[in-house]
Amino acid sequence: MSMKQAYVEKIKARLNEWDAEIEKLKARTDEAGADAKIKYQEQIESLREEQHEAQAKLDGLRASSDDAWEDMKAGVESAWDSLEKAAKDATSRFAA
Numbered sequence: 850m851s852m853k854q855a856y857v858e859k860i861k862a863r864l865n866e867w868d869a870e871i872e873k874l875k876a877r878t879d880e881a882g883a884d885a886k887i888k889y890q891e892q893i894e895s896l897r898e899e900q901h902e903a904q905a906k907l908d909g910l911r912a913s914s915d916d917a918w919e920d921m922k923a924g925v926e927s928a929w930d931s932l933e934k935a936a937k938d939a940t941s942r943f944a945a
Contacts (some may be wrong), residue, residue, distance in 0.1 A: 853918045860907050860925060867936055871896050877943055882945065892939040899935045903928040
């Protein structure tokens with residue numbers, strides 16, 4: 850397995866983990882009161898947007914040549930960091 854392929858698999862697994870976390874948050878939203886439900890749904894929508902952006906970066910990385918993937922790695926890392934921060938923020942708000 851090449852370094853690129855290993856990295857893609859690692860990020861793909863992490864995105865799948867965050868997808869599961871977002872689904873857990875969504876389930877908690879369904880149990881919330883009306884006012885909280887609207888707020889939580891907005892946060893989940895924002896998380897989904899971040900997730901889609903990270904997925905798009907990963908797709909671009911997959912399509913890149915073996916020589917160019919290292920250059921694209923920074924964009925994937927940035928998108929991942931953004932998704933991770935947004936998810937942690939949302940999770941802490943849901944726990945409050």
